[in-house]
Amino acid sequence: MPDENDNNRPPDNDDPGVGPGSDVGVVTKTAPKTKRPSLYKVLLLNDDYTPQEFVVWLLQAIFKKDPEDAVRIMLHVHQSGVGVCGVYTYEIAETKVAQVMELARRNQHPLQCTMERE
Ligand code: TYC
Numbered sequence: 031m032p033d034e035n036d037n038n039r040p041p042d043n044d045d046p047g048v049g050p051g052s053d054v055g056v057v058t059k060t061a062p063k064t065k066r067p068s069l070y071k072v073l074l075l076n077d078d079y080t081p082q083e084f085v086v087w088l089l090q091a092i093f094k095k096d097p098e099d100a101v102r103i104m105l106h107v108h109q110s111g112v113g114v115c116g117v118y119t120y121e122i123a124e125t126k127v128a129q130v131m132e133l134a135r136r137n138q139h140p141l142q143c144t145m146e147r148e
Pocket of ligand 1: 074075076077078079080081082085104105107108141
């Protein structure tokens, strides 16, 4: 008696079976679920009143710069008007900006800090 589900039967004409054109052995690579986060530059703005030593201290305290880097960044801001203190994901950048603004306010300095998408 003929069996419809006989695995040994020859392939139908439209069934390529194993080989070119068949899906056997094909592994579809799924796209990774993780997306790299956008990055933001934290910028320090120059002003005529905030002491240089305060800016150098703040770059070390908040942005973890070594003393040489902190002086270099402060002088760059002092001379060019604006400079990058670091590059972070959104929430980290937002927190750094808030910390700078709060320290400036508490010390009555007009120092301004902002962030910008890279
Ligand atoms: N221009 C300031 C001064 O001469 C120093 C300064 C540097 C202020 C960087 C702000 O982001 C700043 N006292």
